[in-house]
Each structure stands twice: as C-alpha cells, then as structure tokens.
Amino acid sequence: MGDATPYQLIEGLARVCSRVGLSPPSGLARLTGGATMESWRFACADEGFVLRRAPSLAFMEGRPYGHEVEAAVIEAARARGVTAPEVVAVLGPDDGIGSGFVMRALPGTPNPKEILLFDEADALLRQAARDLARIHSIRPGAVPEAVPVMNYRAAIADLRQQFEEAGGDRPIIALGLKWMEDNCPDPCAPVLIHGDYRMGNLLAEAPGRLTGVLDWELAHFGDPHEDLAFGCMAVWRFHRYDRPALGLGSIADYFAAYEAEAGVTVDRERFRFWTIYRTVWWALGCLKMAAQWRSGADRMLERVVISRRTSEQELDLLLLLEEDAPEEERERPLDPLWKRAPRKGEADRAEIATAVSEWLVTLKEQVKGHDRFQLAVARNALGMIARELEPTQNYENPAQADSFLRGSTSLSTPEVLKGLRQDALDKVSADSPKYPALAVARALWSESKEVIE
Template sequence: MGDTTPDQLIEGLARVCSRAGLPPPSDLMRLTGGATMESWRFSAGEDQFVLRRAPSLAFMEDRPYGHDTEAAVIEAARAAGVTAPEVVAVLGPEDGIGSGFVMRALPGTPNPKEILEFDGADALLKQAARDLARIHSLGPGDVPEAVPVMDYREAIADLRQQFEEAGGDRPIIALGLKWMEDNCPDPLEPVLVHGDYRMGNLLAEGSRLTGVLDWELAHFGDRHEDLAFGCMAVWRFHRYDRPALGLGSLEDYFRAYEAEAGVKVDRERFRYWLIHRTVWWALGCLKMAKIWRSGEDRMLERVVISRRTSEQELDLLMLLEEDLPEKLLYQSPIDELVRETELGEAHVTEMATAVSEWLGTVKEKMVGHDRFQLAVARNALGMIAREVGPTYGDYFQCREILAGELTLLSGFPADDDDDYLHELRLEICDRVRVDSPKYPALRAALKKWTGEG
C-alpha cells in the first residue's frame, strides 16, 4: 500500500479537507486498478471524492513533473470542455501523506468489460473522439511550462536503451525498434497529448462518457499518438473486432474526431504511433518486473503485468508483418549472449514469491483452519519456487539462441537459408498460450498464421 497506513491517510486527508473547506473525511476505501498510482475513494459530508497519490515520494523522483502540474493540466482540460474531474486540492508537505491530489468523484464505471457491453457504443465513441479533440486544442500557453514536448527520435532512443537494459534478447521488439527508426515521421506542430487515452481510463454510464482519468503521462506531441494508443489490441479487451477503443470502427472514430478537431487524420502517422506505443507498452510491461525486483514496489500486480509482454510482442509482429521481408532470415551471429535471470519479465520463481508475500499481508485476517491453510499454501509456493528455478527452461533457451543468431537492430540479412519469421510466429503464440491464453488477439493470430480456429 505504499509508505502510508490507512489511519495516516485519514489524518492527512483531514488536514487537506480542512484546507479545502470540506467536511472531515470518512469511509476511506482503496480502489482497484492503477499500476503506478494509488486511488482512494472517501466521503466528505454528503459528497464523494477520490485521492490520487504516489505510493512513495521516491516514486516521483524520475517523473517529468509533479502532481501539482498534473492537477493544473486536468483543470485546463476541464476549462476546454473535456469531461475531466474537478481537482479540489493538491497535497502539500504539511499534509504528511506524500504526493497527490484530491478530485471530486464522478459517476460511471471505468470497467472496460462493463463499458464495452453497454448499448449505445456508437454514441460513446463519438463522445470519446470529441473529448480527445478538445484535449488536442490546448497549447503550451494553457498549461504549466513543466509539461514536456516529445522529441520523436529521443523517444525511440530511450526505448532502445530500455530494451538493452532489459537484456536485449527480444527479437520482435528489436524488429519494432528498427522499423520505428526507419519510419519515424517528421514532427508536427505539437498539441497537448493525454498519453494514456484508452478504455480503463474513461468513465462511462450507459452511452454517456462521464470522465477522463489518469493524466500523469500528458505531454506535447503528435495528436496521432493519442488516437492510436486507445486502438491497440490490448486496450480493446474482449472486443478485438472493434478496432476503435473497442467501441466501433476506425472510420467512425476518425470522422467524429475530424468533425470536432477540424483536421484530417493521417493514416500513416496513425500506424506509426500504433507500432511505437505497442513497443512502448511491451517495454513498460518488462519494466514492472524490474521495479518489483528492486524492492521499490513489491505489489503482486507488478510481476503479473510483466508476463503480459508476450501479448504486445504478438500484436507487434502482426502489425509489422506487411513491412517485413517475405522470409526473415538469419544474420551473422554475435559472439555471445549472456542471459541474466535478473532481467526481463518475472519468472516462475518470482511469481511464486510475489504471491507468497501477498498472502503474508492477509495472514492476520485469517482465523482457525483458514490460517493454517494459508501457511500450507505459502509453503507450497516455496516448494514451487525452489523446484522450478529462475528460468523458463526451453523458452528462455530458445530465445537466447534466436537472439544470438540475429542482430535485428542493424537490418535484415540477404541469406536465403532459413525462414526465421515462421519460427517467431510459432514461438510467440506458444508464449502467449502460457502467459495469457484468453488474449483475444491470440485467436486471430493462430487463424492467420496456422489456420487454427
């Protein structure tokens, strides 16, 4: 739960509420979701509010700006007509509960599974396009100077560095990075980009959009980045068949956006950012395991998300296929590849350890035989961790061999001996079968590549 107990949060929130002219807080409850920030719902008199905070002050050290800037961005978006929450207070050092801010709670649900089953998806898609266009209407003079401007080439270089720090042994991600370097578009006049505009960060009630949440990644850049991110396969959840936010067609989405924004959507730029952000999220998933290993945040969700890297690799390979050679071939081998078990996604040992640690946090809530069974479960997890060991076995060995035989970041080879692309397809499908067997894109990939229904 970060570095603050619920009692400390209530005490700190009492100071915040007093400063904001609100009644004392009560009924504090941690909300689910949020891979980086914490969200807590509470009452103040007759009204409901949400506290958004970092798990620790150290967590904010490497971020481009603080919660005061994020709160100012949200307020600027509200002024532009975006369905954003009202910020009522920003936490200060005197509150003693870290970095964050308090928002007035909005109606609706953020649950994608519920939203994507609502009637009126077409209406919701138009409203989402409308709000995105209004976000993009904001310029540098509308928000604090701390909001950065993205340099496309620097963003690619940063992703390449993350790739190397994670072991550099993911051939599909290497292909994505090489493609991005070869196809990076020229900069456009920057607009305010939300940076995380997708299902999961949108509130809805029936066919009505009621809120746009999670502004911590806001920056200035290419509007197509926002348009593409929410259309990634992973954010369409079980509605893989509806490519625009899981709500409808790209044609309808673009048409609604263009009507509000007064600009034409560039399909080629859209595709570039679809690939860019897929690589970005693949490396973001990998980084979750690194955060867990460092002890910065031992939340169970970290190790599980790290195993979703394979989903993004599957999506990425499908996106890249039309630009790859008919046969992707072996290149001259590098001298040696050393596979460090402290890199990459969480292995089975770490997942067992993470579950065991979480069980330890609920130990005091157990009574009688359940308490005994919890101890048995933790012992069983320890046995699994010791027996399996710190590798994926055949999968890691296969990936080491393939990465050692290819230097994909330097280009494509000219030899005609082997079809490496076919191996990549089969390998990533097998990996997703282990990590996320119900991932909707897996069925589409199997049908396309193997004919399997």
C-alpha cells in the same frame, strides 16, 4: 511516504480537507486496479471524492513533473470542455501522506468489461473522439512549462536504451525499434497529448455516456496521432478485439467523429507509426514493472504479473510489422504442436501451482476490494508458472535481437518470420492464454493442429 496505513491516510486527508474547507473525511476505501498510482475513494458529508496518490515518494523520482503539474493539466482540459474531474486539492509535504491530489468523484464505471457491453457503444465512441479532439486543441503555453514537448527521435533512442537496460534480448521488440528508426515521421505542430487515452481510463454510464477522462500523468505535447493510436491497440480493446477503435467501434467511425470535432484529417501512415511506437513503448513499460518490484520502489504483486504482459505486446507488434514481410515468408506454415506426456509419479511444479490456484478460489468470498483484485492477480501469476515450466524454445535471444537492430537480419530473411511467430505463440500461451489476439494470430497464421506425442 510509502505504505501508509488507512488510518494514516485518513489523518492526512483530514488535514487536506480542512485546508480547502471540506468536512472531515470518512469511508476511506482502496479502489481496484491502477498499474502505477493508487486510488482511494472517501466521502466528505454526502459528497464523494477520490485521492490519487503515488505508492511512494521514490516512485515519483525521474518523472518529468509531479502531481501539481498534472492537476494543472486536468484543470486546463476541463476549461476546454473535456469531461475531466475537478481537482480540489494537491497534497503538500505538511499533509504527511506523500504525493498526489484529491478530486471530486464522478459517476460511472471505469470497468472495460462493463462499458464494452453498453447498448450505445457508438455514441460513447463519438463522445470519446470529441473529448480527445478538445484535448488536442490545447497548445504549449496553456499549461505549466514542465509539460514536455516530445522529440520523436529522442523518444525512440530512449526506448532503445530501455531495451538495452532490460537485457536487449527480445527479438520482436528489437525488430520494432529498428522499424521505428527507419520510418520515423517528420515532426508536426505539437498539441497536448493525454498519453494514456484508452478504455480503462474512461468513465462511462449506460447506455452510452462518457462521464470522465482519468489518469493524466503521461500528458505531454506531441503528435495527435499518438493518442489516437494508443486507444486502438489490441490490448486496450479487451474482449472486443473485433471493434478496433477503443473496443467500441470501427476505426472509420472514430476518425470521422474526431475529424468533425478537430477540423483535421487523420493521416493513416502516421497512425500506423504511432501504433507501432506505442506497442513497443508499452512492451518496455511492462518489462520495467519487474525492475520496479526488484528495486523495492513498489513491491505490489501487480508489478511482476504485468511484466509478463510484455509477450502480449510482442504478439501484437509482430502482427503489425509482418505487413512488410515478403509474401513467401508470410505463407510459411508453422510447425506441429508438441504435447507433454501425462505425469504418473509425484506432482510436479506445474501441478502444485495449479493446486494452490484452485485453493485460492475458495477464499474469493472472504476478501473484498483491492484484496479481491490481488487474489485474482495471484491466481494469474500461478497460472503463468504452471504453463511455462517446459517452454518449447529459448524465447530470449540477444544475438537475434542484435542482428535486427543492426539491420543484418530482417523479416525478409528466410524462416525468420516463421520462428518469431512460433515464439510469440508459445510465450503468450504461457503468459496470457485468454488474450484475444492469441486466437486471432493462430487463425491468421494457420497454426498446424497436428500434435506430436
């Protein structure tokens, strides 16, 4: 059941709560955020609960398993001492509110901007490493058989298919796919992978206490380095780009805490592979958000805006891949910036988009909850429109992407790296001008500040 009203949800929750011996629900409120699933908080008597729910039944089609299996994975993790929420009920067809489950609410905030300002970030980092090691202590057989075991080569092939279905025209993603095909590691003994272990899916309280590990829908069995790498991606450090481990501290401290709990040694080369793999994975995941919106499976505004975060991942991916480029290519300076002449006539589309965005600010105090979040997303969308109306280059380039996939062109080819750098800077400047890695890349690549009128 998609697009259920709050009244329909509270009716369905009443049936769920009655079935598991809880008092009638009250105070239903939509929680902000959530790129895939919905979250609704409510109370039964004096106790708080959270409903985690798919936006529609169609949204669950094609997934390896449903919410019943996800709930079983969470309970298995709790049994190993992981700070995970207690699942009290899984939604059934008779409940009439779609696919999902209900869990007890945990204290703390999931807001990365708040957590990354905590005084004891180092203590929180150690706890996160501890819980991740405990997750990785779970082996096949401890959870339902529906939880898949990852085949690395098949996963790369699936990403390549996704790339082709999305147009096959983004050269930096193509470069990453080719690199993964050439550098795929041998399989290791599979352990349970959370699949989305990062800031944003961790609950914490000040000054530095981990209170919950959330969002288990991507759990599978595979290489533990995949989980380690994902949380250290630049995108999940938010405004703390300078702290590469979850935005909380150093990689060395994160690995040391993980190794102490897990009794293993982190392989740095495997860590790099999975950092590149997951950067490509998330870039394609962002692209797919637009397809979900177009299909009608989920018409949430976040979908179209998140699709434009692909360029952030391409910038991060290029920063990772260029380590293998020849020194002479890494030293090539970028071309001067171009500046558009000021407008003198009627307002153009960029100015109109800016004007609408400025008007939306006046509504901020009149909306609450998820609508307030949507208002911020809408302003971001208008900003993208305003900034990209006169792109300096054609960013989609199927011919170059194909040449990377075939191996006929690489970062060793003269001028290629320079062009990719400029394209990445142009695109992220339009899509996400406040993305922390953008300033880092500009400084690293010594972008010329000369402006040609």
